[in-house]
Amino acid sequence: MSTAKNTGSHSGAEAPTGERLADWADGRLGIYALAKANMRKIFPDHWSFMLGEVALYSFIIIILTGVYLTLFFHPSMNEVEYHGSYVPLRGQLMSEAFRSTLDISFEVRGGLLIRQIHHWAAIIFLAGMFVHMMRIFFTGAFRKPREINWLFGFLLFVLGMFTGFTGYSLPDDLLSGTGVRFTQGAILSTPIVGTYISMFLFGGEFPGDDFVARFYSIHILLLPGIMLGLVAAHLILVFYHKHTQFAGSGKTNKNVVGMPLLPVYTAKAGGFFFLVFGFTTLLAGIASINPIWVLGPYRPDQVTTGAQPDWYMGFAEGLVRAMPGWEINFWGHTLALGVFLPLVIFGLFLGVLAVYPFIEAWITGDKREHHILDRPRNAPTRTALGAAWVTAYLIMLIGGGNDIIALRFRLSINAVTWFVRIAFFAGPVIAFIVTKRVCLGLQRRDKAKVLHGRESGIIKRLPHGEYIELHEPLSQEQMYTLTAHEQYDPATMGPAVDEHGAGRKRRLDRLRSKLRHAYYGKGTQIPKATVEEYKEITSGHGHH
Helix, strand or coil, X not given: CCCCCCCCXXXXXXXXXXXXXXXXXXXXXXHHHHHHHHCCCEECCCHHHHHHHHHHHHHHXXXXXXXXXXXXXXXXXXXXXXXXXXXXXXXXXXXXXXXXHHHHHHCCCCHHHHHHHHHHHHHHHHHHHHHHHHHHHHHCCCCCCCHHHHHHHHHHHHHHHHHHHHHHHCCCEHHHHHHHHHHHHHHHCCXXXXXXXXXXXXXXXXXXXXXXXXXXXXXXXXXXXXXXXXHHHHHHHHHHHXXXXXXXXXXXXXXXXXXXXXXHHHHHHHHHHHHHHHHHHHHHHHCCCCCHHHHCECCCCCCCCCCCCCHHHHHHHHHHHHCCCCEEEECCEEEEHHHHHHHHHHHHHHHHHHHHHHXXXXXXCCCCCCCEECCHHHCHHHHHHHHHHHHHHHHHHHHHCHHHHHHHCCCCHHHHHHHHHHHHHHHHHHHHHHHHHHHHHHHHHHHHHHHHCEEEEEEEECCCCCEEEEEECCCHHHHHHHHCCCCCCCCCCCCCECCCCCECCCHHHHHHHHHHHHHHCCCCCCCCCCHHHHHHHHCCCCCC
């Protein structure tokens, strides 16, 4: 009987513990294959792409600081007497929500700083989202295949507005209470269902005993949960569709020119996150926001003077302030148009923005994928529409602060209100016309650059005494950038008769044709320089 002997020799050295753990995880999660396929993914580099990163990093800051604040906040409207360290409010009755917010501000180590970082990050998040969406809009990045991702971004912006509103309502101070009272009045103005929604939300007659607890659940669970899902879906689609890029040498709809995700882009993104975090912390440390101890606890019979919402709610506030107090009686019921109609307009403004990618695709009939961005000047109608929308938004922000503006500039509040009413209709029209003309002017300048070159600033005197400025020819890359954009020809309508010979045109087709001509017809784009024009100019006729 023979026995095997262990000689103590191995065919190879045993793998380190970390490598064995990585192999174990990879066998169950497929990490290696996933990393190999995606970690070298290319991302283009342009400063405007950082706007979306500002919004993303601000959202992360909101989550981190929000978790800290939930450890100390008590979402209760039970009335208590304050005996904390802030002397001016000692002995006053207030809700537990207000008292716990005071305790966070004055008793918890670093509590006030975290509160202010949280609030400033929310404002920066929505500002970043707004500017990021405008970048997407003006460059046409919403076109196929990114229409769904545009909707995800739009929903993030809208949910962020309501998350911010529920958040600054939680301390139950006099300012936020005034805002909640305004919201309850807006809800009551909704025909038929307004009363039921108000009773459900507040648990009875305003202010009720439950709205802080209900807003708390909405603020920390419902809305952030939906937003996290939308952020994940948004980033997955950005990854899947590949990033858009501006036109340039070597850039096509089938490739991406830029830096790999790992390590270059990841390192830059990490550094930029800390820059955003540092700036937000600096802002929170030097600029006070929402000092509830100055405002005091909410009382239904009191209101703060100069009460203003955060900027993202200023548009809706401005619409309500500018709207005349119209009312109509309908079947024994009073319909408060002065509140309800502005809310409808607010919803329509947001709704048009949400579905615009589908409207433009229907007008152009373009079903191709687009990964090259437009320069805003090369899509003058779209750019003018965006400028008109932003103008209307800014005018209503002025309307939302009409009392503050009237006080600071020593104006009549009625004069400010009437300015807002008139400018709401005239301002967008003026902005549309001016923006379109500016875009066409920039197109003409680009065409002149292609044909004549760049102005050098060098003046030369010709033998016969004439002074001219020398022009430097553009590089091939610069010329490509200025001429790479597409120019649509307005599609002509089909035959005026159908297959049965009946003279008929569908109204929808006629509308589509008119819109196409409005977008891309005569006077909406400057023809690009042709090869023949360039050769004629550069052959010596008129080129210096």
